Amino acid sequence: MAGDEKTEGKPADGKTGEKPGDNKPEKNGRRNGLSASAAATEAPPDAPAGEASATAEGPATATAVLPEPTREPRQLHFLFISKWGLIHDLAWEVKKEGHEVRYHIMSKGDREVGDGFVDKVEKWEEHKDWADVIVFDDCEFGNLPDKLRKEGKAVVGGTPYSDKLEMDRDFGQEEMKAAGLTVLPRWEFDSFDAAVSFIKANPGRYVVKPSGKAQNEKVLSFVGQEEDGLDVLTMLEHYKNGWASKIKTFQLQKYASGVEVAIGAFFNGKDFLQPVFVNFEHKRMFNDEIGPQTGEMGTAGFWYGPCTLFTQTLAKMKDRLAEAGYVGYMDINCIANNRGIFPLEFTCRFGYPTINLQLEGVLSRWGEFLAALARGQTFNLRTKKGFQICVVIAVPPFPFVDPESFKKFSEDAAVIFKKPMNEGNHPGDVRLVDGDWRLAGDSGYALVVSGSGSTMEDARREAYNRVRNIIIPNMFYRTDIGERWIRDGDLLQTWGYMA
DSSP states (O other), X not given: OOOSOTTTOOOOOOOOOOOTTOOSXXXXXXXXXOOTTXXXXXXXXXXXXXXXXXXXXXXXXXXXXXXXXXOOSSOOEEEEEESSSOOHHHHHHHHHTTOEEEEEEOOGGGTTTTBTTXXXXXXXXXXXXXXXXEEEOSSOOTTHHHHHHHTTOEEEBOOHHHHHHHHOHHHHHHHHHHTTOOOOOEEEESOHHHHHHHHHHSOSXXXXXXXXXXXXXXXXXXXXXXXXXXXXXXXXXHHHHHSTTTOSSEEEEEOOOSEEEEEEEEEESSSBOSSEEEEEEEEEEEGGGEEEEEEEEEEEEEEEOSOHHHHTTGGGGHHHHHHHTXXXXXXXXXXXXXXXXXXXXXXXXXXXXXXXXXXXHBOSOHHHHHHHHHTTOOOOOOBBSSEEEEEEEEOTTTTSOOHHHHHHHTTTOEEEESSOOOTTEEESSEEEETTEEEEOSSSOEEEEEEEEESSHHHHHHHHHHHHTTEEOTTOBOOSOTTTTHHHHHHHHHHTTTTO
């Protein structure tokens, strides 16, 4: 998740958040003030080292049992490379830790995003030898991260293999199946007529998922509601008449009910680092999952020790990722029910707003962690106990791409903080001007607000108290992020997936 590619748009994700109409990863996808409920994670008193237990009120997260990492003896140089201006929140955090940071954005339409937070550079190639660590924020950089690694650079970034896992749905599903994951039945099509004929011959409830670059336009995905598939047939006819030029290939996947949950972890080129991150995306624009797909309007999550949810999914990809030399964050979005855990799709990059949420929950110094990750080292990642949530605050034209509407309603609008508050506020498409946050770019993806707590309700309270401290003309956000944990948490534990 280069050049000036604004003609295809910028994602709002999703995990796994893209902006509909854009060709960016989801703004899916952290700030670190400590409170009484934000202590470093540790194994619960009765749990063996490296294991954890949980309740619906608060997971007892365990970190890997390793010595504290050796502090870097000097200031490090970090070069962040972005297609769409997605990663400056993390870059800003590293800068605040005392490291030197330089930031390059490839898309000309996003060049102002992040101004004032970190130093920008026009040509990243001129700074690669200066950098101790190079961080790519997205997938589809092709061979570039591998090329830099071969030159001896410490790089956080993808590989051609991991790019294909995310961007080619059929390949991703085949790799899951080959690794021993249980996948749902799905069928690949490059013809709408062929898909219509298939559903007529095999009535049922299906999910339509565009493949390739079209999958970044989340409004093109469709979840069927009718058991006979008639609503999907109607939607396919609509796609054929209106979007055939955008959707070249797509999947029909058999619908499965259950809890939608994602499991993610950082991979150092050899193995996954503990703890893992269990998270729940809220993808639609309005409360109760109503409205267009946005990538994500917010996420709830917590750090956790090894569990069935991890060992039956992400852990099985270890050898394949190690062979490819992947370094970075990896996530699998799943449907879990009483019959099993069914993986849906990969995120082979930082998630948006997942990375903002992780900034809220990680206690370790990010500069040291990213350096260890890029060098293939182990690291004792220290995280908060309990839960974290984050809320996306947006303005028009989000989740759609309409530069004229952005200029009319949102361009250069100020983000006003009623009271000074440094914790839990994560810059999105904004720039820093004379101490003020001002909207930039053309997405309307303004900022992400996060909070933590020993229970999900405590985390919600802290996050939404911070949201109420913010004023932006025409701002909007969901008010139900994290509410469904009451049910989802009980179900995941009843089915034994958190053990």
